[in-house]
Amino acid sequence: MRRWLTSQPMQQTVFVGPALLAYAIVMVLPFLLGLYYSFTNWNGVASHIDWVGLRNYKTILTDDPDFGRSLWFTAKFTVAVVLISNLLGFLIAYLLSKPLKSRNWLRTLFFMPNVLGGLLLGFIWRFIFTQSFPALGQATGFGFFNLSWLGTESTGFWGLVIVSVWQGAGYLMVIYIAGLTNVPSDMLEAAAIDGASGMQILRNIVLPLIMPAVTVCLFLSISWTFKSFDLNYSLTQGGPYGTTESVAMDIYYEAFKNNRYGLGTAKAFVFFVVVAVITLVQVSITKKREVEM
Amino acid sequence: MRTQPYGGKLFASEIAVILLALLFLVPFYFVAVNSFKSFSELLVDTSGLPKHVEWHNYQRAWEVLHFPRALRNSILITALSGIAMVLVSSMAAYRLLRRPTKGNRLLFTMFIASMIIPFQAIMIPLVKVGNWFHLLNSIPGIMICYAGLGASFTIFLYHGFMKSIPLEIEEAAVMDGCTPYGIFWRIVFPLLKPMTVTVLVLQSLWMWNDFLLPLLVLQKPELQTIQLATNSLFGQYMKQWDLALAALVMGILPILVFFLLLQRHIIQGITAGAVKG
């Protein structure tokens, strides 16, 4: 047997090489190039680029209320979406792990929103909020439908939350179902025989056992919601009056509409660090609560 | 889970879940119903059934979008990129998990950390770099882009899944004289099948619906995907909803069918251990 072929360096190259190469070209290199631009005043086209040192970062930290505002919005939005979609996703998963007659169908239905995606998703929901809700309001008289949907700060915010939850809950549900199937049924039976109530079983047995799923779900939903762009862009366009502008949108506008590419990338890096810290904290907290099965 | 007799309590929860599911389907109703209305009718009356079914929308959308071409491009890009992603990421995840050296642990963390980079932050440099490596305006090029962009999440999923594969099987294979490559392709990779299906479905949904990357990387009209073509129906002052919704329905159908065919496996895939990440 040819030894060199199975040597560790060769194995490392063959197994990790292709992925690492593609990843390096499309993620790492652009990331580093962007990092370089964040120290310049490049406008995205000019052949002339000035090195401005830390000026862009200083601007962000001291003189950019928009960035702060969008960061605050994104944080609130993420908390709401992560909480609600995980609770709903778990609830649906919990119900669907019971022997319901239609459960296979229902799993598919709840996952379906993920088939719709991108900008069109926002356009369609905008249509529903601004056209169909008023029509429903007239027909039913429910105050809920007669609100000025997307037109006020709070309806804009909750409109986005509703759509994000609508799309995300099904995805998370799948992962929770997976977690729940790993809970041994004899354990639950034993607990039930010992007279534990449904809530007690849920809290003391099920929850600890599905902590791995919780870790994954929280990580995924946090990182997706934080990066939210398409939906804000197409559903509310950041409005009304900029209250639903996410950080990713702020970055996009700064770099492309305002022709301040350097400042835009600097924002992206500040943002990256913030999100990295938050997810690290989240993963390390939930990891600690996981129970080995 | 426990086996309960199907009683009143279960029946009640079944009804509740079904109602919730119907609520989830409402937007699909709007898309489907309005795709059959004329432009003025769909703006005036959004929620009702069409007074007159306009098949014409579909016919026009088919022509305006060059639908057969766009469909071919979308399928080709999604399928090839999905395959590339599965191959390179499963290999990498295997190595990163089975040989957790310091370097590999760092690599893994790096892959995961980049899941939180917003795409908007790297898109212009990406085009520059793509130009250096001749990745633009070609299907193999966008395939590499997707393989790289999707590597993080895919490795994350495989990495978690592989933990549930017992080492003993591989050890036995080593005894039989298999090379590490043989072990991976003949023994481990087939065992990954549920996760492979999951990865394919999840990543296909993403790539099928993706707009920004194709917009940046595929600048030739003959490479247009369905998403790019559909976007040309939205002007600054007029969104041609009649055609756009018809286009949307045509665009969803293939991926929906794909999903329905494989959806049973997704749950299986994730069930079998992804949650041990």
Added chain:
Amino acid sequence: MRKWASVVGVAMLSGAMLAGCGGKNDAQQETQGSGAPAKEVTIKILNFKVEIAEQFNKLKESYEQSHPGIKLQIDTILGGDDYNTQLKARFASGEMPDIFNNEGYTNLNAWAEYLEDLSDQPWVKDEVELAKEPMTRDGKVYGMPVGLEGLGFLYNKDMFAKAGITELPKTLSQLEEVAKKLEAAGMQPFVNTFDNWFGLGFHSANNAFAKQPDPNAFIQGLNDGTAKFTDNGIFKDWVKLFDLVIKYGNKNALTTDYNNASTLFATGKGAINMGGNWLQPVLDKLTPGMNVGIMPMPINEDAALNDKLFVGPANNWVIYNKSPVKQEAKEFLNWLVSSDEGQRYLTKEFKFIPAFTNIQFDPADLGALGAEVKKYIDDGKILGWHWAKYPDGVAQEFGTSMQKHIAGKIDGDQMLAEFQAAWDKMKTR
């Protein structure tokens, strides 16, 4: 089977790596293209107006027929953000189109170093004066105006007649009279589109910039700190108009987009809608043959000042100065405005109001709105467009402040104070 699969997989991957190098051939072709146009050459055009995409394809066919050896490749991208993003992406990828669009002023400054100087082109002498300014820098002309567009209040003539309105309002108080009459006749006076920032920050705020005694001096004053929004009489007047429009407007205007507003307007659910002749195709689609006109937007009692529409070049064609086919590109642009065929496309098919004095056409070809705008131009009752002179990003901030005002979060003075803050912030970055 498994072996087979893995072999195919590896082969495909390596194939991908190799095929990923296919770009070289294109580069070679491009360098060959410069100089002798003996062989077939392709002019790549990046069009910003989705609304004319179909007509443009017809033009392509007839141009290619009359110009053997020349091919046009037309890509249409939605105007605005996506257009500029895509343009930057093409630039970064070295795949620049030969002809593309530029709005002028600050956008010209960003791109000027890559634009061909068009000062020596034959059409420059026929260009109408007001269209020149945006694309002129250091005395050189860098772009050809696509066409002129007029901005004002669109109004439903039938509804006006029904409400007994016989004369168009020339002052703010007359406008209020009109609104009251419409309301008294049971009709909704205004349909407002307040959901997007450009309708507010560009179109609406322009009213106050254009009515300054010297708009350019005013903008210069804002830049050097000698002029202020907060103590400017014209801006204070303009706030009154804005408040009037809000007061007599439809509900949920903050979420009413162009589609909804046009639908309301075209179906007679509102009598007045701020817009321009570019909305003609939308209205045609909703209510063919709608009896519609365009009128001025008065901000105070000065009838002479207010009886004017805002007219500007919709956008401009520019040529990439490193393009291998820039000679052919210049020829194409020249053909567009000087040949009968080109002129016919401009006016009849695209329905642009020509920005050139030598183009003869029947105003009726432009549609009802275009014809009326043309009349205002001929009578000299026009003011300019100034939003492209704002510092980058200001218009969007304006839109945000105006939405706050509409929602009742801030009063008119606070809105102007926010305008000031936005301008001061953006001009320094």
